[in-house]
Amino acid sequence: MEFYSLSFLACSCFLVMFRGVGCITFKSNSVSQTFRVPVRKCEVGYDMLVLPGSTWTEGCRACRCDSDAGRICVGPICPTPYHPTHDDHCIQWSADKCCCERVGCLSYGVVYNFGEIYPKTPDSCEECLCEGGPGPEKCWRRHCSLRCVDAKQIRGHCCKQCVNGDNCSIPSLKGVDVMNNVATKNPLPVNNTRLVYSDTMPGLFYLCVCVDPGAAAMCFQNMAL
Structure with missing residues (x-):
């Protein structure tokens, strides 16, 4: 009369963890054979x-x-x-x-939902994505888009601030000493116009207008009659 018994081999643990199978040996009085069978995980x-x-x-x-x-x-x-x-x-x-x-994500007393972006610290230039899951948080440096040419760095703010409002710079103009001409020293407020006269060519002047804050103003050449 034959009899059978089941026993797990030492290899079963490794296989169960990574392949979901176990090693089972069937033994009888005449034969011994090992099979790999699925094990529930x-x-x-x-x-x-x-x-x-x-x-x-x-x-x-x-x-x-x-x-x-x-x-x-x-x-x-x-x-x-x-x-x-x-x-x-x-x-x-x-x-x-x-x-x-x-x-969600709690950052300095403020709760952010999954999928939202939050500052890493109140005055940080880094932003992070609130998401669930293992591993470190995903952060990147904040992009600062300025609408002025004379922005100032203010404590507590990552990006420079346009304390004088939106404005444009006066570009280099033929016959105009941009460094010393009074009309070019100060930025031109948005949607404003300014006349800039030549320093070397009498009768030559430019009409400048700020239409793209943060960039150079558009200037049109004119000649006095």
């Missing part, structure tokens, strides 16, 4: 697989991996099912600290 956290019999917690729920039923968790049932992002991004927990009621 449980997913925990961010794509981590554990073997049957493993235990872990999700908030205040106790969970275990069952070889037949898979994940089995005991504890309060939350309106929003547990997710690994709750561990690092839960902004508001229930009174019993079991269920996450709101997720």
